[in-house]
Amino acid sequence: MDRLSVVIITKNGEKRIEQCLESIKWVDEIIIVDDYSQDNTVGICRKYTEKVYFRKLDSFSVQKQFGVNLATGEWVLILDSDEILSPGLEEEIKDILKKGSSYDGFFIWRKTFYLGKWIKHSGWYVPIVRLFRRTKGKLDSRFVHEKILVDGKIGYLTEPILHYSYQSIDQHIKKLSIFTTYDAKEVLRRKINITFGNAFWYLLIKPFLVFVKKFIILRGFMDGIEGFIISVFTGLSVFLTYTKVWEYQEKKRSVKDGISR
Secondary structure (H helix, E strand, C coil), rough: CCCEEEEEEEEECCCCCHHHHHCCCCCCCEEECCCCCCCCHHHHHHHCCCCCEECCCCCCHHHHHHHHHHHHCCCEEEEEEEEEEEEEHHHHHHHHHHHCCCCCCEEEEEEEECCCEEEECCCCEEEEEEECCCCCCCCCCCCCCCEEEEECCCCCCCCCCCEECCCCHHHHHHHHHHHHHHHHHHHHHHHCCCCCCHHHHHHHHHHHHHHHHHHCCCCHHHHHHHHHHHHHHHHHHHHHHHHHHHHHHHHHHHHCCCCCC
């Protein structure tokens, strides 16, 4: 029977991490990579595993790959601290470990809850690769919204991961600030400059089009007021990302010119 390692990155996640760990306490190995949490996250994690490592977060993909590199199981499952393995998914994974598989990775559906409501549209209910053979998978190089790249065949599992994303608007706002900072780093890596000439596109038109895509094309309207809020926040995230890019460029220009802004 193959062994399974679960990798989780954490940062001040004491409110949800225990539910996550309870759902995977049956696995062979749990690896925690913690970004120096200031709450009781680490204390909770140590009830379930001795393999708790500390690393300052500089990129979500690098942070997760750090954990994958420490894994010893034939299979690796990556979870976020606010995610839970559904009982049905547990059985599907156990079946793969016991019987083997011709696939090297698997797409898993993620059932996301926003303010307690399951979001069925808005582009939030999609399959993502989370389970893979350790020797066949790796994280891509993105700072955030990273993906797992699998060198081989990828199958689909039917049961979901349960994702309890945002429990309050305040939490969403705080995470939005964090994610857009890393999104801005990704934009800067592509050497996109914000100027007076293109600011109208990046700071107004593009955020609006993203809202329209989320709310109309991806049918966010079918998720009710929650779908509308998600769509607005998604458009806002684009606006914040490019304003942060502009801010960075202005600061860099000021330093170059010897002027303190």
